Amino acid sequence: MQISGKITDLHDGQLLPFSTVYIIETGKGTVADSLGNYVLRGLCPGNYTLHCSHLGSDEIVYYIELRDDLLMNIHPEIHAEELGISEIQGEMDQEFRNQNLSKIESQQLDELSGKSLAESLKTIIGVQSLNTGSSISKPVIRGLHSNRIIILNNGVRQEGQQWGNEHAPEIDPFIADEIELIKGASSVRFGPDALGGIVLLKPKALPDSVGIDAKLSLSAFSNGQQGVSSGLIQGKFKALMPLSWRLQGTLKRSGNVQAPGYYLKNTGMNERNFSWAMQWKKKNYGIDAFYSQFNSIIGIFSAAHIGNLSDLQLAFDADQPLESADFTYEIARPRQELNHELFKLNGYVKAGDKGKLLWTYARQYNLRMEYDKHLPLNDSLAALNLPALQFEITTHSAELVWEHYTYRSFKGSLGIAGLYQFNTYEGRFFIPFFEKNNMGIFWLERWNRPDSKLEVEAGLRYDLTNQQVFIWQDDVLTNPEYQYRNISANIGILYYFKEASSLRLNFAKAWRPPHVSEMYSNGLHHGSATVEYGDVNLKEEEVLTGSLALIHSIKKAGINIEIYHNYFSNFIVLQPELPPTLTIRGAFPTYRFAQVQARMNGMDAELYYDLTDALKFRSKASFLAAWNKSDNEYLVLMPANRLSQSIEYKFQNKSAQRRFFRFTWDSVFKQNRVPEMSDFVDPPRGYHLLGLSFGADLKYGNQTMSIGLEISNLLNTSYRDYLNRFRYYSDEMGRNIMFRINIPIHVK
Amino acid sequence: MKCCKCFRGKRKRGNWIHAFELNPLKHIEMKNSHILLSVISLSILFQACKKDNNEVDNPPPVQNEEEVITTLQLTFIDQAAIAPVVTATFRDPDGDGGIGPDIFDDIVLQNGSVYSVTLVLLNETVSPADTISIEVLEEADEHLFCFSPLGCDLSILRTDSDGTYEIGLESAWTTGVAGNGTVKVELKHQPDVKDGTCEPGDTDVEVVFEVIIE
Numbered sequence: 036m037q038i039s040g041k042i043t044d045l046h047d048g049q050l051l052p053f054s055t056v057y058i059i060e061t062g063k064g065t066v067a068d069s070l071g072n073y074v075l076r077g078l079c080p081g082n083y084t085l086h087c088s089h090l091g092s093d094e095i096v097y098y099i100e101l102r103d104d105l106l107m108n109i110h111p112e113i114h115a116e117e118l119g120i121s122e123i124q125g126e127m128d129q130e131f132r133n134q135n136l137s138k139i140e141s142q143q144l145d146e147l148s149g150k151s152l153a154e155s156l157k158t159i160i161g162v163q164s165l166n167t168g169s170s171i172s173k174p175v176i177r178g179l180h181s182n183r184i185i186i187l188n189n190g191v192r193q194e195g196q197q198w199g200n201e202h203a204p205e206i207d208p209f210i211a212d213e214i215e216l217i218k219g220a221s222s223v224r225f226g227p228d229a230l231g232g233i234v235l236l237k238p239k240a241l242p243d244s245v246g247i248d249a250k251l252s253l254s255a256f257s258n259g260q261q262g263v264s265s266g267l268i269q270g271k272f273k274a275l276m277p278l279s280w281r282l283q284g285t286l287k288r289s290g291n292v293q294a295p296g297y298y299l300k301n302t303g304m305n306e307r308n309f310s311w312a313m314q315w316k317k318k319n320y321g322i323d324a325f326y327s328q329f330n331s332i333i334g335i336f337s338a339a340h341i342g343n344l345s346d347l348q349l350a351f352d353a354d355q356p357l358e359s360a361d362f363t364y365e366i367a368r369p370r371q372e373l374n375h376e377l378f379k380l381n382g383y384v385k386a387g388d389k390g391k392l393l394w395t396y397a398r399q400y401n402l403r404m405e406y407d408k409h410l411p412l413n414d415s416l417a418a419l420n421l422p423a424l425q426f427e428i429t430t431h432s433a434e435l436v437w438e439h440y441t442y443r444s445f446k447g448s449l450g451i452a453g454l455y456q457f458n459t460y461e462g463r464f465f466i467p468f469f470e471k472n473n474m475g476i477f478w479l480e481r482w483n484r485p486d487s488k489l490e491v492e493a494g495l496r497y498d499l500t501n502q503q504v505f506i507w508q509d510d511v512l513t514n515p516e517y518q519y520r521n522i523s524a525n526i527g528i529l530y531y532f533k534e535a536s537s538l539r540l541n542f543a544k545a546w547r548p549p550h551v552s553e554m555y556s557n558g559l560h561h562g563s564a565t566v567e568y569g570d571v572n573l574k575e576e577e578v579l580t581g582s583l584a585l586i587h588s589i590k591k592a593g594i595n596i597e598i599y600h601n602y603f604s605n606f607i608v609l610q611p612e613l614p615p616t617l618t619i620r621g622a623f624p625t626y627r628f629a630q631v632q633a634r635m636n637g638m639d640a641e642l643y644y645d646l647t648d649a650l651k652f653r654s655k656a657s658f659l660a661a662w663n664k665s666d667n668e669y670l671v672l673m674p675a676n677r678l679s680q681s682i683e684y685k686f687q688n689k690s691a692q693r694r695f696f697r698f699t700w701d702s703v704f705k706q707n708r709v710p711e712m713s714d715f716v717d718p719p720r721g722y723h724l725l726g727l728s729f730g731a732d733l734k735y736g737n738q739t740m741s742i743g744l745e746i747s748n749l750l751n752t753s754y755r756d757y758l759n760r761f762r763y764y765s766d767e768m769g770r771n772i773m774f775r776i777n778i779p780i781h782v783k
Numbered sequence: 784m785k786c787c788k789c790f791r792g793k794r795k796r797g798n799w800i801h802a803f804e805l806n807p808l809k810h811i812e813m814k815n816s817h818i819l820l821s822v823i824s825l826s827i828l829f830q831a832c833k834k835d836n837n838e839v840d841n842p843p844p845v846q847n848e849e850e851v852i853t854t855l856q857l858t859f860i861d862q863a864a865i866a867p868v869v870t871a872t873f874r875d876p877d878g879d880g881g882i883g884p885d886i887f888d889d890i891v892l893q894n895g896s897v898y899s900v901t902l903v904l905l906n907e908t909v910s911p912a913d914t915i916s917i918e919v920l921e922e923a924d925e926h927l928f929c930f931s932p933l934g935c936d937l938s939i940l941r942t943d944s945d946g947t948y949e950i951g952l953e954s955a956w957t958t959g960v961a962g963n964g965t966v967k968v969e970l971k972h973q974p975d976v977k978d979g980t981c982e983p984g985d986t987d988v989e990v991v992f993e994v995i996i997e
Contacts (some may be wrong), residue, residue, distance in 0.1 A: 342972070342986030349982075357983070358976075376833055400833045408985070409972060412918035429835040457837035461844045468839045507843035559879045566880045619852050620877040621989035 039074040040107040042067050042087065043244075054089035059485075060535070073367060080534020080588040080643070116274040129396045133220040134492075134527055134541060135584060135597055140216040141239075142693075145741055145777045147285070147729060149254035149263035152208045156234065157297055159216050160655045163674040166759040167201040168336040169259075169292045169768050170304045171371075174204070175758065176218055177599065177637055178659050179231025183552050186234045189325055191226055191379050194430035194456060195370070195401035198552040200760060205329045205375035205401065207286045207308035209252065209265040212239035218639070218738050219599055220525070220580045222497035222544035223477050226452075226524035228547035230578045241279035241314040241323075247782040254775035258768055259303070260362065261289035277315050284309035290364040294766040295753045301367050302362030303332040322382040329375040334366040339764045340408040343621040345761065347564045351716055356765045368409070372422070374402040374571070390439035399430040425461040430454065447480035466552045468505040473498060490529040497522050504555065519548040519575050536587040543580050549573035553607050553628045559618070564715075566616040567609065568627045576630070577604045591645040598638045606633040608663065608670065631665035649687055655679045660708060668710040675706035675721070682773045690734040692739065699726040706757040719762055722754035740778040747771045851878045852915050854905035855968065855990055857890065859898040859956065866893040873990045876907055889993040890966065897957045899942075902928060904970070904988070916952055923950045925974045929981040930954065935964025935994050948979040958996050967991045
């Protein structure tokens with residue numbers, strides 16, 4: 036394997052010839068050629084520390100987990116006029132090294148273009164998705180989702196109605212150039228409530244050099260006749276050197292999707308997103324502005340709307356959905372209409388060689404409108420065509436962080452974060468009006484000495500959360516207030532016992548206040564034919580987690596295994612309750628939010644083996660057992676165990692352009708670990724899916740575009756997945772053929 | 784590259800606007816910045832659309848739900864006018880969920896009789912109560928009532944029509960021998976799919992009454 040790339044100035048993109056690059060672990064190095072190109076050959080997979088130095092800049096250190104040939108461009112910060120001033124700045128983010136960090140790199144994201152965020156994240160081992168039909172899907176990290184994970188859109192916690200199982204994250208994945216995922220409660224940086232993990236969508240750094248860049252991504256999917264186009268244009272003008280800018284937008288449209296043998300009625304979707312970013316950067320300070328808007332209309336599978344239990348029974352018993360359809364792009368009722376806006380301002384001020392002060396302010400506005408299947412019977416009401424239910428939530432958040440540079444092998448930050456949120460609703464009651472205030476302080480440090488095989492990272496955080504609820508009861512407004520305060524902490528220890536092998540041990544404590552939806556839900560769920568009640572006496576949910584990971588590689592093979600244990604106190608679950616609720620629509624099963632002690636044990640393992648230089652085999656496995664200790668039964672709605680194998684053939688060619696052929700085989704077992712009497716029907720049986728993909732980089736002029744063809748569910752297998760809430764009503768999507776093309780355009 | 788360096792140098796003297804004017808490419812760049820500035824101001828305009836909403840509605844938000852049905856009333860009139868008029872009611876005054884029904888009558892009928900039955904649906908969460916059955920009648924081509932007796936000697940026929948199919952707001956119940964059983968009363972909402980049978984559509988009402996035939 037090899038690492039190669041170009042070394043250019045961080046500011047103006049000027050080529051930096053004859054820089055030195057070397058790898059500490061192998062002691063081997065090289066000098067870049069006259070065009071700034073470098074290649075380090077003959078490397079085995081493993082963890083490496085890469086140093087790069089150039090006259091006039093400080094040494095840059097990159098930590099690399101090498102799995103495959105790596106293209107890495109290095110951008111030292113050169114101060115032509117001020118040689119000798121010490122400043123370390125590399126483009127690579129070195130945070131979270133001591134945690135279980137997985138990445139979807141830019142190239143991989145290109146291969147996934149057009150897929151939803153949750154679908155993209157599923158390529159990472161230990162991540163599944165919780166679906167509502169084919170159009171709504173949200174990420175599940177090791178069995179945890181919704182309020183138990185944090186999604187960071189460009190550095191800002193995504194705040195919407197993420198508590199709902201049928202509320203997918205309102206994010207355009209095309210904003211990101213790279214997606215990172217931290218599994219488990221292992222960082223307190225972004226909040227105390229990352230019990231399951233953190234998803235970070237990272238846009239590319241704004242351009243440093245003068246010129247205009249553009250990128251166009253187009254993809255087409257056969258199933259649903261979906262088309263996605265996304266474009267980006269960015270640049271910097273000579274006349275205004277400190278300023279860089281970017282504009283980005285995405286259009287997505289899909290019609291009714293097809294399960295093997297039939298169309299799913301009203302499953303189209305329509306998405307229109309755009310964003311812009313601006314950066315003003317001087318030597319000692321910088322300011323960034325970012326704005327994004329996400330708009331979507333999502334059709335909800337019609338046959339999944341049911342009146343009562345008898346309808347549900349009929350739907351179970353039917354081989355095919357009771358409502359049939361043909362292909363159409365039209366989206367009727369029931370549907371969701373969503374709108375999410377994010378505006379962010381952030382900046383930094385450098386304080387000499389001590390460190391820098393970073394600040395962020397963000398405002399988010401989220402509008403969610405849910406339209407029922409039927410219009411009101413009353414004609415004048417029907418004419419208004421209003422959503423049955425509408426939520427508006429606005430969030431203001433701000434953060435101030437002092438980041439100190441390495442001091443006696445310690446590098447870290449101290450910060451304070453605040454959040455203000457207000458939620459309103461219109462139409463049917465589901466959750467009340469509420470106001471939330473949160474204040475947190477955190478301190479993170481990392482200890483790491485170049486000569487040491489050990490690295491330690493730790494964090495501590497204290498949060499104070501205040502929730503005030505405004506609720507109408509019999510025309511009287513009451514406003515109970517709830518206060519929560521608690522500590523979260525994490526420690527991660529990384530030990531390199533051999534050149535390319537390491538052990539990592541993590542411990543953490545995380546917590547979250549109960550969400551208003553868990554305290555105040557009160558009513559009938561039409562999708563699931565259940566009546567749900569909240570409990571106002573819920574306390575904070577807490578988790579203690581520990582994990583141990585082994586990364587070991589030999590010449591042509593390697594393994595990456597992590598075992599974990601989560602111990603929850605006051606885990607919030609929906610528990611069935613007797614008797615069923617009797618209504619004019621019949622009797623409905625009743626659930627109430629309750630708190631239990633729970634434990635989750637799991638393992639994620641990955642193995643790779645290079646049969647030859649061209650033929651690579653990779654295997655992944657993830658297992659999870661989740662147990663409710665209080666009631667001595669399994670926890671409901673946990674992902675089933677799964678295995679995934681892939682074999683990739685890489686065409687060898689002189690021009691070093693990527694050309695590959697990949698075959699994948701995913702197996703999902705039946706989820707047997709379910710509580711008794713918790714569900715209307717048994718979990719669906721396990722299934723196997725085959726996939727095939729082909730990708731190539733093509734040169735045109737001096738640019739490289741990439742094209743790809745992918746077939747998922749190759750055999751058009753009929754199957755149902757336990758984590759799809761519409762498994763009662765229909766099979767999953769059938770075969771889907773995707774074609775994509777990603778064209779970069781560079782105008783100097 | 785050269786220009787950029789020169790620009791940086793001038794800026795150091797503390798007057799970058801001056802440096803800007805010295806630049807021979809001024810006009811082109813000015814134009815560029817203008818385009819940029821207009822693009823950005825346009826974008827900011829877009830943002831100005833959605834305001835914070837942090838007001839608690841007073842009075843509370845109105846439910847614009849499809850319909851709230853709290854009450855089902857059946858009135859039985861003996862066609863022979865021998866047996867007394869009977870009514871049977873199911874009433875859940877706060878709608879689905881919350882507190883359960885406060886009235887849930889048994890249907891007590893005389894054996895060997897034929898009753899004309901009228902069905903009324905009410906929404907009693909509003910005052911005065913809204914008669915939902917009138918709206919059902921207005922949309923008769925989308926609605927069908929289904930009656931399923933079980934365990935007792937009872938036969939039920941719908942006697943009204945939407946022009947093509949029956950509705951069920953009016954029906955005739957014929958009792959046989961004395962005995963106890965149940966009858967399930969359903970309202971099916973069948974927009975565009977009404978075919979006279981009970982299979983298609985969603986269930987808006989489903990109440991199982993105890994039946995006592997004396």
